[in-house]
Amino acid sequence: MIGVVDYGAGNLQSLGNALDHLGLAWTLIDSGDAFERCDRVILPGVGHFRSAMETLMRSGQSERVTLFAQSGKPLLGICLGAQLLLESSEEAPGLAGIGLIPGCVKRLTCETVPHMGWNRVRSGQPSAMIGDLGGAHFYFAHSYVCEPTISEQRLAVTDCGTLDVCVVVGCDNVVGVQFHPEKSGDAGLGLLERFARC
């Protein structure tokens, strides 16, 4: 069973529709018990780092996400959900993130911001959890980007005008993707399917 963390932010409908389309069993989770019933968890997110992180802390979900990751089970962060896995963000100075991945989230410096549309993702490090992205195009809509401290945790990059930015972060059982797999056509659906079976 895939748990989708529901903290009142973002468009969970689209992700749920994609999982339904793939015939994958999933449930919205907001309490500790619900986390325990899941063998993998997705942390979604659209919106502001501060309001999302404050809600996660207030509800105790931040701690539950950490415990879940420490149990070794697969955890996938999507878009803002990926950024929340890091230690801090320029979008919300002074506020700590979940902190499972060392590093910070920075404002994009490319010519056109937001970075919006389809871009080709190039894998650096292989990830068993999401497979080889093989240079496929994925859909992005963001103004901030993850900067992991450990270079091995930069799993994939994309060419954002004049510079390469990190768009997949993670290690072992914790992975964050900056793009929206649920909005990335067949390439995105394939990624979600691999995550469900990893």
Add this chain to the structure above:
Amino acid sequence: MLAKRIIPCLDVRGGRVVKGVAFKNLRDAGDPVERAKAYMDGGADELCFLDVTASIEDRPLLIELVRKLSKVLFIPFTVGGGVKCVDDAKELLRAGADKIGINTAAVQRPALIEELAGQFGNQCVVLSIDALGQGRDAKVTTHGGREVTDRNVCDWASEAVALGVGEILLNSVDSDGARSGFAMELVESVIDVVPVPVIASGGAGSAADFVELFTQTRAHAGLAASIFHDGSTTPNYVKKLLQNEGVEVRL
């Protein structure tokens, strides 16, 4: 490098697709869910739905349509028409829309942009501008092109981006439905003054018009309705043509 996006647009009224020439003479063009799915399978990078009547009575039909669309579309889609406040937008986003298009209501009350961007993030807020005229002198029109304001298009675009708009859908009223090519000078004028992506709309009469758009302007995306509706071309055909010209596309 970001791929240039091809965006079929569906004008809807009462839950059905319609398309008029120069915003008039609306005629029925089919079931939006079937159309949308066919476009996705045919290579559309994104879709845009505009509720052209945007009447209160039709609102529940629109919400129901968005809900159905989100179940079959695994590409992003924007819904616009009649959004006047945060609650209107919230209803559409909850039903599954990815972005909200605003137009007349934002011209009348620019603070709407700040409210939407503050609540949902700028990546969610698409400002649609119906521009009359060419280049830097173009004027903003409202109410589906029927009313001309004295606002300058470039000034309005800059102001809106400062307030939090994440993308601009720039529609040339002169070119709309005329099939004589995109309003290139207008597109370049707006790109000169804003840092956000600009979607060119109005005037596509053939796949070649997209090649012209992307080789001669910096447009991020091109939007069209009739040439996709009447089957004269498909998004994938357009993108193959673009790829042959060395333009980055998703194929």
